[in-house]
Amino acid sequence: MLPINDAEPNRYIRIPYMTLTLIVVxxxxxxWELNLSENWLYVVINTFGSTPSLxxxxxxxxxxxxxxxMFLHGGLFHLTGxxxxxxxxxxxxxxxxxxxxxxxxxxxxxTSSDLITALVLPRHDIRGIGASGAIFGVMGAYLLLxxxxxxxxxxxxxxxxxxxxxxxxxFIFYYLAIQIVPAMNMYxxxxxxxxxxxxxxxxxxxxxAIFLFLRPEAFERYMSNVPV
Numbered sequence: 277m278l279p280i281n282d283a284e285p286n287r288y289i290r291i292p293y294m295t296l297t298l299i300v301v302x303x304x305x306x307x308w309e310l311n312l313s314e315n316w317l318y319v320v321i322n323t324f325g326s327t328p329s330l331x332x333x334x335x336x337x338x339x340x341x342x343x344x345x346m347f348l349h350g351g352l353f354h355l356t357g358x359x360x361x362x363x364x365x366x367x368x369x370x371x372x373x374x375x376x377x378x379x380x381x382x383x384x385x386x387t388s389s390d391l392i393t394a395l396v397l398p399r400h401d402i403r404g405i406g407a408s409g410a411i412f413g414v415m416g417a418y419l420l421l422x423x424x425x426x427x428x429x430x431x432x433x434x435x436x437x438x439x440x441x442x443x444x445x446x447f448i449f450y451y452l453a454i455q456i457v458p459a460m461n462m463y464x465x466x467x468x469x470x471x472x473x474x475x476x477x478x479x480x481x482x483x484x485a486i487f488l489f490l491r492p493e494a495f496e497r498y499m500s501n502v503p504v
Contacts, residue, residue, distance in 0.1 A: 279364040280428040286371040294375035295366040325403030328394035346386035348405040365418040377489040385413020385482040392478030409479030416483025
């Protein structure tokens with residue numbers, strides 16, 4: 277089940293400049309990665325990826341890696357999935373914040389995702405890369421700001437593609453729910469996955485900080501129980 281778009285118009289700005297900028301920057305960095313030699317790529321991932329055990333040991337890029345890691349991706353499929361979610365959910369969240377505030381919130385969510393992973397799994401030594409923690413934060417912010425939103429979704433019904441409009445509430449909580457069991461397996465049983473489930477949860481719960489980044493008018497509308 278993939279999001280295709282949110283057909284609702286923006287209220288404050290026509291073009292989501294920062295969302296587009298983040299997509300372009302992430303894409304450019306991936307193509308830079310793809311042109312590195314295998315040895316240099318290993319150095320880049322090991323230095324600028326976020327590793328909980330290295331954060332506690334103050335090795336590698338340290339806390340800086342919580343920012344640099346969200347701009348690295350493991351391949352075109354990894355990048356495409358993340359940027360699709362960023363476009364669908366980021367556009368209206370940026371509209372409610374403004375480009376600069378949206379960027380700050382995005383970085384906060386991405387940093388939070390890595391720090392929470394380090395707190396929960398301090399001995400974890402798998403390097404985390406990708407924007408998904410920050411994007412889960414954006415999805416959570418979307419849910420708080422636009423609880424009645426609908427997402428056009430690609431869903432295969434017996435191999436037949438369909439495009440239903442699904443309440444954002446159900447779509448986002450579906451993706452949140454499927455993180456919980458593997459995240460608990462990582463914490464309680466030491467199971468190792470190639471996906472940062474705790475990063476997703478950590479990014480999502482950073483969404484409550486979105487109210488610190490809203491435009492004054494958007495905040496007033498939210499507090500007045502009118503659409504943001």
